[in-house]
Amino acid sequence: MVKILWKGNKMRTPFVAGNWKMNKTVEEARNLVYSMSAKLREIQSVEKVLCPPFTSLLAISGLLEGTGIGLGAQNMYWEEKGAFTGEVSPAMVKELCQYAIIGHSERRAYFGETDETVNKKVKAAQTFDVTPIVCVGETLEQYESNRTSEVVARQIKFGLADVSPAFAPRIVVAYEPVWAIGTGKASSGENANGVVSKVIRPALTELFGAQTAQAIRVLYGGSVTASNASEFFGQSEIDGALVGGASLKVDEFVAITMAASKR
Numbered sequence: 001m002v003k004i005l006w007k008g009n010k011m012r013t014p015f016v017a018g019n020w021k022m023n024k025t026v027e028e029a030r031n032l033v034y035s036m037s038a039k040l041r042e043i044q045s046v047e048k049v050l051c052p053p054f055t056s057l058l059a060i061s062g063l064l065e066g067t068g069i070g071l072g073a074q075n076m077y078w079e080e081k082g083a084f085t086g087e088v089s090p091a092m093v094k095e096l097c098q099y100a101i102i103g104h105s106e107r108r109a110y111f112g113e114t115d116e117t118v119n120k121k122v123k124a125a126q127t128f129d130v131t132p133i134v135c136v137g138e139t140l141e142q143y144e145s146n147r148t149s150e151v152v153a154r155q156i157k158f159g160l161a162d163v164s165p166a167f168a169p170r171i172v173v174a175y176e177p178v179w180a181i182g183t184g185k186a187s188s189g190e191n192a193n194g195v196v197s198k199v200i201r202p203a204l205t206e207l208f209g210a211q212t213a214q215a216i217r218v219l220y221g222g223s224v225t226a227s228n229a230s231e232f233f234g235q236s237e238i239d240g241a242l243v244g245g246a247s248l249k250v251d252e253f254v255a256i257t258m259a260a261s262k263r
């Protein structure tokens with residue numbers, strides 16, 4: 001019998017985003033982009049996005065022009081303007097970026113973000129035509145008490161509530177188990193694929209219908225490296241990766257993106 005290897009849904013363009021978190025001054029960010037953009041740009045069949053800190057967005061936006069590499073913010077407030085000291089509005093993000101990471105677990109854990117604020121930000125992304133990369137995932141405690149399905153389904157249901165069906169296919173979901181982020185202990189491809197196929201796509205189907213749910217890209221995030229990336233990209237339901245630590249290393253990030261192109 002011939003074993004047919006499922007190579008993923010070809011309708012969904014592979015997607016790789018680098019979340020630089022709170023790393024790199026403007027000068028360092030420029031240098032990192034100089035050293036990776038030529039290599040990344042050669043990898044054509046993948047949607048590639050860099051998410052540096054706010055302070056570097058302007059400098060990096062100039063460097064990425066014409067490269068086919070997208071730029072993303074790591075966060076975004078939902079109000080258009082006003083007395084919100086320290087926040088950055090969707091209109092400001094839109095000036096420089098095409099994407100914004102929303103509801104990253106570090107924002108949920110350290111900055112009080114909830115499914116409700118995530119939802120406000122996703123709706124602001126819709127209004128301002130920014131592609132949201134919406135992060136979901138269970139904590140170690142929730143994982144160990146078998147609450148992954150309940151937690152992740154709730155994050156999708158409330159985080160993406162009242163999004164228009166026309167905008168929904170633009171959304172990118174990142175499944176990032178909190179216990180796998182920055183720990184060097186990635187989930188297995190099989191486990192992550194199970195959460196996407198049994199929890200995330202069904203929740204998306206409930207919100208937007210089966211056809212739209214099939215069109216939405218779902219990434220895996222949490223200790224993705226050049227050596228484990230293809231384990232995730234070989235899964236039927238995983239369309240790419242949100243990469244933290246490894247996105248700061250040129251060879252690692254290029255190799256991860258290359259692996260996604262073979263999906």
Ligand code: PGA
Binds near residue numbers: 180221242246
């Ligand atoms: P990590 O982070 O790759 O460093 O685990 C992933 C993320 O937080 O998006």
